[in-house]
Amino acid sequence: MTSTVVTSTSTVVSVGTDLLADALAGQAVEVQRVDWRPPMPGTESDLATVAADPLRHDANRRALDAMLGVTARLVDVAPAAEVLGLQRGEFLHAGPPITWDRASGPLRGGLMAGAALEGLVDDPEDAVALFESGSSVSLEPCHHRATVGPMAGVVTPGMWMFVLEDPASGRRTHCSLNEGLGKVLRYGAYSPEVLTRLRWMGDVLGPLLQAAVRASEPVDVTGILTQMLQMGDEAHNRNRAGTLMLLRDLAPAMVLSSHEAGAATADVAEAIRFVGANDHFFLNLAMPACKLALDAARGIEGSTMVVAMARNGTDFGIQVAGTGDEWFTGPAQVADGLYLGDYGPDDANPDIGDSAITETAGIGGFAMATAPAIVRLVGGSVPDALATTRRMHEITLGENPRWSVPVLDFQGTPTGIDVTRVCRTGILPQINTGMAGKVAGTGQVGAGLVTPPAEIFPKALARLAELARGRG
Amino acid sequence: MRTHVELRPGAYADSVALLQVSRSVQQVEGVLAAQVAMATALNLEVLAGMGFDVPAEATTNDLVVALRVADDAAVERALAAVAEALAATSRRPTGGGEVAPHRTTATALRDAPGGLVLVSVAGQHALVEAMDALDAGSDVMVFSDNVPLEHEIALKRTAAERGLLVLGPDCGTAVVDGVGLGFANVVRPGPVGLVAASGTGCQQLLALLDHAGVGVSSALGVGGRDLSTEVGGRSTTEALRRLDLDPSVELVVLVSKPPAPEVAATVQEYADRLGTPVELALLGAGRPDLTAAAEAVLRRLGHAVPTWPVTGSTGPATRGRRLHGLFVGGTLCQEARLIAEERLGTDHPFTDFGDDAYTAGRAHPMIDPTLRLEHLARVAADPDTAVLLLDVVLGHGAEPDPAALLAPAITGLDVPVVVSLVGTAADPQDLARQADALAGAGAEVHLSNAGAARRAVALVEQRLEALS
Numbered sequence: 044m045t046s047t048v049v050t051s052t053s054t055v056v057s058v059g060t061d062l063l064a065d066a067l068a069g070q071a072v073e074v075q076r077v078d079w080r081p082p083m084p085g086t087e088s089d090l091a092t093v094a095a096d097p098l099r100h101d102a103n104r105r106a107l108d109a110m111l112g113v114t115a116r117l118v119d120v121a122p123a124a125e126v127l128g129l130q131r132g133e134f135l136h137a138g139p140p141i142t143w144d145r146a147s148g149p150l151r152g153g154l155m156a157g158a159a160l161e162g163l164v165d166d167p168e169d170a171v172a173l174f175e176s177g178s179s180v181s182l183e184p185c186h187h188r189a190t191v192g193p194m195a196g197v198v199t200p201g202m203w204m205f206v207l208e209d210p211a212s213g214r215r216t217h218c219s220l221n222e223g224l225g226k227v228l229r230y231g232a233y234s235p236e237v238l239t240r241l242r243w244m245g246d247v248l249g250p251l252l253q254a255a256v257r258a259s260e261p262v263d264v265t266g267i268l269t270q271m272l273q274m275g276d277e278a279h280n281r282n283r284a285g286t287l288m289l290l291r292d293l294a295p296a297m298v299l300s301s302h303e304a305g306a307a308t309a310d311v312a313e314a315i316r317f318v319g320a321n322d323h324f325f326l327n328l329a330m331p332a333c334k335l336a337l338d339a340a341r342g343i344e345g346s347t348m349v350v351a352m353a354r355n356g357t358d359f360g361i362q363v364a365g366t367g368d369e370w371f372t373g374p375a376q377v378a379d380g381l382y383l384g385d386y387g388p389d390d391a392n393p394d395i396g397d398s399a400i401t402e403t404a405g406i407g408g409f410a411m412a413t414a415p416a417i418v419r420l421v422g423g424s425v426p427d428a429l430a431t432t433r434r435m436h437e438i439t440l441g442e443n444p445r446w447s448v449p450v451l452d453f454q455g456t457p458t459g460i461d462v463t464r465v466c467r468t469g470i471l472p473q474i475n476t477g478m479a480g481k482v483a484g485t486g487q488v489g490a491g492l493v494t495p496p497a498e499i500f501p502k503a504l505a506r507l508a509e510l511a512r513g514r515g
Numbered sequence: 516m517r518t519h520v521e522l523r524p525g526a527y528a529d530s531v532a533l534l535q536v537s538r539s540v541q542q543v544e545g546v547l548a549a550q551v552a553m554a555t556a557l558n559l560e561v562l563a564g565m566g567f568d569v570p571a572e573a574t575t576n577d578l579v580v581a582l583r584v585a586d587d588a589a590v591e592r593a594l595a596a597v598a599e600a601l602a603a604t605s606r607r608p609t610g611g612g613e614v615a616p617h618r619t620t621a622t623a624l625r626d627a628p629g630g631l632v633l634v635s636v637a638g639q640h641a642l643v644e645a646m647d648a649l650d651a652g653s654d655v656m657v658f659s660d661n662v663p664l665e666h667e668i669a670l671k672r673t674a675a676e677r678g679l680l681v682l683g684p685d686c687g688t689a690v691v692d693g694v695g696l697g698f699a700n701v702v703r704p705g706p707v708g709l710v711a712a713s714g715t716g717c718q719q720l721l722a723l724l725d726h727a728g729v730g731v732s733s734a735l736g737v738g739g740r741d742l743s744t745e746v747g748g749r750s751t752t753e754a755l756r757r758l759d760l761d762p763s764v765e766l767v768v769l770v771s772k773p774p775a776p777e778v779a780a781t782v783q784e785y786a787d788r789l790g791t792p793v794e795l796a797l798l799g800a801g802r803p804d805l806t807a808a809a810e811a812v813l814r815r816l817g818h819a820v821p822t823w824p825v826t827g828s829t830g831p832a833t834r835g836r837r838l839h840g841l842f843v844g845g846t847l848c849q850e851a852r853l854i855a856e857e858r859l860g861t862d863h864p865f866t867d868f869g870d871d872a873y874t875a876g877r878a879h880p881m882i883d884p885t886l887r888l889e890h891l892a893r894v895a896a897d898p899d900t901a902v903l904l905l906d907v908v909l910g911h912g913a914e915p916d917p918a919a920l921l922a923p924a925i926t927g928l929d930v931p932v933v934v935s936l937v938g939t940a941a942d943p944q945d946l947a948r949q950a951d952a953l954a955g956a957g958a959e960v961h962l963s964n965a966g967a968a969r970r971a972v973a974l975v976e977q978r979l980e981a982l983s
Contacts, residue, residue: 047757047760047761047762047763048691048692048732048733048735048757048758048760048761049631049654049680049691049692049735049757050629050630050631050652050653050654050679051629051630051631052630052631052691052692052694053630054626054627054630055627055630055631055632055633055694055696056620056623056624056627056630056631056632056633056648056653057632057633057635058619058620058623058632058633058634058635058636058644059633059634059635059636059644059658059659060635060658060878060882062882062912063633063635063658063696063697063912064633066695066911066912067633067694067696067911069911069943070693070694070695070911072694073627075617075623075624075626075627075630076616076623077616077617077618077619077620077623077644078615078616078617078618079618079619079636079640079644080618081640082640082643087639087640090640090643091639091642091643091663091666094642094643094646095642095646095666095669095670095673097673100650223557224557225557225560225561226560320556381534381535381537381538382534382538383534383561384550384561384562384564384565385548385564385565419532419534419535430615433614433615434615436622436625437617437618437619437622463643464619464621467618467619467643468618468619470618489534490534
């Protein structure tokens with residue numbers, strides 16, 4: 044009913060006592076009942092402070108708009124030394140800051156492979172002493188250099204990087220090239236075959252992709268994401284459609300510009316085969332596209348929106364739009380999932396990688412409903428996947444109109460994780476992830492589902508409340 | 516121990532499905548290791564790592580079933596399990612239409628955009644849910660008790676900035692579009708619009724006007740503290756503005772406990788600028804009571820003032836010296852106490868069970884009568900008690916049959932019991948039936964709370980005279 048006196052009474056939202064909702068229902072009013080439960084313990088006062096912060100509402104709207112306004116295009120492929128200014132001995136890694144003494148097995152393995160790749164040591168095993176002494180090497184999170192790294196996320200000056208750009212602002216983000224599955228650096232493996240593949244990527248694949256990208260129109264990464272989400276990819280654990288669309292866009296130019304890259308026909312064929320056979324190749328474009336969007340919301344005072352979730356294999360950290368570049372961290376969890384071969388839960392390292400940037404942006408685990416082929420990772424059924432995506436809408440500020448889910452009536456994916464909603468509902472972000480072996484050198488042991496440690500959200504909330512009180 | 520490796524060309528299944536098949540086969544008795552996978556390079560590597568010899572002709576389109584088992588019998592069990600698990604990967608989904616309810620007001624409003632919000636979670640949590648309503652552009656009624664004052668101020672300041680209305684807290688009564696929210700009586704539509712900083716004060720007016728045949732268009736409970744210096748009358752002002760815009764409202768009545776003087780002045784000034792006349796019914800010592808306010812409204816509308824009904828009668832007080840008031844309605848309690856103090860002095864106890872001190876962590880006494888019933892038994896047994904004065908409030912949200920519990924508690928008491936029964940003929944509890952049940956238990960039942968209080972005072976006065 045339209046009312047002259049109050050906002051519509053055709054439906055009343057009732058939160059709290061069922062008795063009052065019953066009384067409304069008894070008057071033939073349509074009642075939308077909220078399944079309210081007490082917030083996470085100890086957050087009551089901070090929640091009220093942040094809810095009452097006069098900046099919050101507008102800040103969150105701006106943060107969401109800023110994020111949704113970004114589009115990502117692949118504009119270049121080049122070594123990290125060139126595009127990030129990374130110097131010899133400088134290593135980037137996934138997740139919040141960490142030191143060698145606290146680094147997990149797969150991160151150590153990745154760093155050892157990286158040191159060997161850079162020629163700092165001949166044998167990866169010798170890198171242990173190098174990192175222990177710490178005198179000629181340094182560690183820094185990828186996130187601090189406009190970069191995201193999958194799993195261990197190790198980036199060295201010689202590695203080739205995708206360069207993504209937002210045409211509206213000119214801002215750029217970066218990510219390394221995907222190595223495939225199994226025994227790979229990002230899962231902490233450092234055997235000779237790992238290094239051989241990385242060298243081939245640096246010598247052949249990188250230059251070929253560079254020549255192709257420079258010779259073509261910039262690839263519309265956001266557009267590919269839109270299409271792949273409708274084709275059964277959630278763009279974290281499944282990137283098959285996205286990878287093939289990228290290949291469709293790049294293959295002709297790879298062929299035509301191969302001479303500029305100094306590549307033989309057989310090299311081109313091998314590169315195309317490598318990309319096409321690697322279902323996760325597009326992940327390394329989805330991730331920086333997500334970071335590019337989320338970075339647009341950084342530093343918006345009063346906003347409670349999460350702009351990064353990242354893990355280094357030891358700690359799980361989040362960053363929030365309204366709290367600058369501060370990390371809120373807790374112990375990374377071991378994923379619940381399915382294991383390769385003989386591997387089991389005892390072999391798995393706690394959660395690692397910057398790839399949760401996809402969930403932060405509203406895809407991956409948040410778009411589970413669109414990826415029926417991988418729903419069994421939840422140990423379950425298609426209805427579970429639909430429920431997962433719907434549940435994530437409970438903790439997000441809005442929907443992404445670009446990224447829609449056909450099976451949910453083309454509803455946009457849940458976008459903009461709200462720290463306050465997480466604390467209020469206790470619903471933790473659902474992350475689809477790969478699992479690395481906990482012993483350095485092992486590689487991948489499985490894939491599954493994981494959530495952040497719950498306590499980091501109350502920590503971020505407390506800081507938001509402190510800042511709000513300070514503005515008083 | 517033996518191994519079994521077979522290729523199944525063209526038997527494609529998704530890799531995740533196959534991981535799950537492998538896992539279920541691994542659990543079969545006698546199976547030491549099992550891997551069911553497409554023969555991709557990675558999987559072949561994994562299989563080799565597990566010590567399986569996969570035929571060289573395997574291609575990525577072949578399914579590999581690799582088993583290491585304790586004995587031959589286990590092979591059969593394992594292969595049966597493979598068949599079963601593979602069949603299960605293509606099973607039809609079951610159910611799945613169920614959608615979990617929303618967990619916050621914010622998300623619920625996505626399904627009910629522009630809807631009015633009713634918040635009744637515990638007071639310390641109310642701000643967060645109510646702020647969701649304001650963020651979505653919805654008006655909100657806060658029914659919750661024990662909402663901290665600074666939360667109320669924050670909500671009402673935000674609402675004022677956005678032209679939104681916060682009803683309550685500490686006044687859980689509203690009637691809009693014929694819908695009762697929180698504690699609300701069922702009234703006929705009509706020319707009066709009520710703004711109330713007093714919940715049971717509002718309900719008393721609704722009951723009296725309804726009895727007199729005058730309808731109410733809207734009743735907006737704005738919170739018992741709205742006209743305090745701290746809150747500054749923000750909801751009162753907005754409610755007055757809303758009612759002024761409603762063409763069906765001919766007269767606005769503002770009911771409140773004594774306001775802060777500077778807030779009263781602001782509100783008065785605001786009311787004077789409105790097109791619709793505003794009748795102020797401000798309660799306090801030396802001011803007209805609610806019944807007198809209702810009568811003033813009736814006269815202003817050119818309506819006859821009826822005799823307020825009384826059901827049953829009680830005999831004189833035969834023991835004790837004190838009037839004891841046990842109330843569920845805060846304003847009703849305050850009104851009765853003022854009337855009693857004027858004539859009897861301050862030595863007569865009044866308890867308001869609706870006060871926040873009695874509702875922290877439990878339901879309002881209009882919903883849960885336990886606390887008052889316990890006190891009632893104790894007070895009735897006190898030889899100093901001469902007369903008992905009680906209120907019973909009907910309407911949506913209140914207990915479904917208050918007389919059913921109260922009547923047995925007052926039956927046979929040796930003190931007179933006077934009850935103010937606030938309700939309308941159309942209330943779900945049935946006003947007449949409630950009055951009859953209470954009168955049948957020996958109580959004298961008044962529709963006017965002031966009338967009930969005066970009658971109780973008179974009974975005490977008679978008793979005191981007889982003693983002197």
